[in-house]
Amino acid sequence: MLTLNPLLSARDLTVGVAGVTFCRNLHLDVHPGDCLAILGRNGAGKSTLLSVLAGLRPPMAGEVRLDGAGYHQRGAQASARLRGWLPQSPNDAFAATVIETALIGRHPHLGRWEWESARDADIAAQALAAVGLAELAMRDVQTLSGGERQRLAIATLFCQAPRLLLLDEPLAHLDLNHQIALLQLLAARSREERVACVIVLHDPGLAARFCNRALLLFGDGETQQGTCDEVITSESMSRLFGYPLREVGEESRRWFVPV
Amino acid sequence: MPTRRRALLILVALSGLAIASVALALAVGSLSIPIGQVFDILVGEDAGSAGEVVRRLRLPRALIGFACGGLLALAGALLQVLLRNPLADPYVLGISGGAGIGALLAIVLGFGAAATNGLAFVGALAAMLLVFGLAHGEGGWTQTRLLLTGVIVASGCGAVIALMLAIAPDDRLRGMLFWLMGDLSQVGEPSLVLALLGAILLVSLPFARELNVLARGSDIAQALGVAVRSLRRGIYFVASLATAVAVTHAGAIGFIGLIVPHLVRLAVGNDQRLLLPATVLAGGSLLVIADTLARTVLAPQQLPVGVLTALIGVPVFLVLLARTHPRGG
Secondary structure, eight states: OOOSSSSSEEEEEEEEEEEEEEEEEEEEOOTTEEEEEEEEOSSHHHHHHHHHHTTTSSEEEEEEEEETTEEEHHHHHHHHHHEEEOSSSSOSOOOOOOHHHHHHHGGGGTTTTTTOOOOHHHHHHHHHHTTTTTTTTTTTTGGSSHHHHHHOOOOOOOOHOSSSESSSSSSTOOHHHHHHHHHHHHEEEEEEEHOOOEEEOOHHHHHHHOSSSEEESSSOOOEEEEEEHOOOOOOHHHHHHOEEEEEETTSSSSSEEEO | OOOOHHHHHHHHHHHHHHHHHHHHHHHOSSSSSOOHHHHHHTEEEEEEEEHIIIIHHHHHHHHHHHHHHHHHHHHHHHHHHHHHHTOOTTTTSHHHHHHHHHHHHHTTTTTTHHHHHHHHEEEEEHHHHHHHHHHHHOOOOOHHHHHHHHHHHHHHHHHHHHHHHHHHHHHHHHHHHHHHOOOOOSOOOOOHHHHHHHHHHHHHGGGGGHHHTTTTTTHHHHHOOOOOHHHHHHHHHHHHHHHHHHHHHHOOSSSHHHHHHHHHHHOOOSOOOHHHHHHHHHHHHHHHHHHHHHHHHTTTSSOOOOHHHHHHHHHHHHHHHSSSSOOOO
């Protein structure tokens, strides 16, 4: 099922808030199997750009297409079957069990009068198992730790089973082992199931190791994109974070440490 | 895991409770009528004085009480999801305040019951449109903006109501206070309110799973394919209409709209597909029971039913809250 069309494409995209422009005239294509890291300083507009790419807020100019059609044109529910979005720090106003929360991800796949079937329950159980939460299925979400809640949000996304995953800081609150496990899981899905991932990350070393492409947001409207080997260098990272960074390690395990 | 079967069983049980509460309301009072005779009257076999009491007085009152309780509980459940705030109740957005101004004005001016209801409804609609217009700033609402606007309009209405109470003639005060506390002693024809309750529930139910998603946050809901903007407007208008209708008929009965959705949520979970119909049945039953007590405990003196809903609702709620498992880390 090889398709030449990009799953997500942005043309002449300008994104900003209240007088600040985060990116100007951005052209971006994400193909099935791609794994794109978005890197930038705090406040450089990574989350805003991601929510524009997810169709949750309008761009200042330009357009975003999901598998060839705009979000509005395709409709909210059909779009939700194609792309998923992981928010930063979800909060729970009401008590609910972990499994109920994961099942919320099945919403776009169900008709108006349909209830979750045994198959949906299986999908949810598998998603919880994939992030190591199978044993907490009956726990109240409001009792979870930050890291557990984050993994549950990822399980909800896996239940949604979209072809494009837009992840806003998926590693937030996660222990080191869970950080690596999650990135391995995402890399495996993009390799084996041709799922495309766009991931906001903080660590250029992890980006270089698990993603094949990177988009740098410099915070002043300027952007740079390319393969990780091209754009993730000690010069570009030093400029991006405004602090001198030095690269250590070998080719597939590069780390950037403050000088 | 929510299932249709479990939902159906719970709704059947609650329907039993609703029927029992109405039967109790028909049987109990200054003239005590055995349940068997109540049944005979309802199927039209007894036309004596007991028949008059049941058909002309107790049945309309019980049915209107049930409908108003159901409407208030439903409005509370909807607004708690809309505002993502467990403390929201039907009055938090100022609707009862607007209705209160209208009703008290009618009472001060010496209008009859029909005009009082009419003015109360006009006041409720005015408050609803005012809050909607003010909260609908650039870029749509946020929950905080809507909540703040509602709270401010409600407190403005509260000030006007206090002013009216202060300058009203003494002989009108009792009627005004009863209206404010909620009162079912002057009710008319129940069919319209019952039909509205049914219509509002039927309009809400198809969107119940979308409400489940909306309760997780509006961005998440949008990413999962919910048309958040139109859904939120729809909830606002449906919940406001339900509140306005209930308040118009029964005054500002407190606690039902706040406590019943919580009681039901604690007992059956927060799946709106079950929660919405269950709150209607539970809210209606609680108000009928409270009203039956209100007219019997100190008979022939009638108490405002709003006092009884609080006196029943608060301890029940606290017991249920204490019995649920404490939240561990």
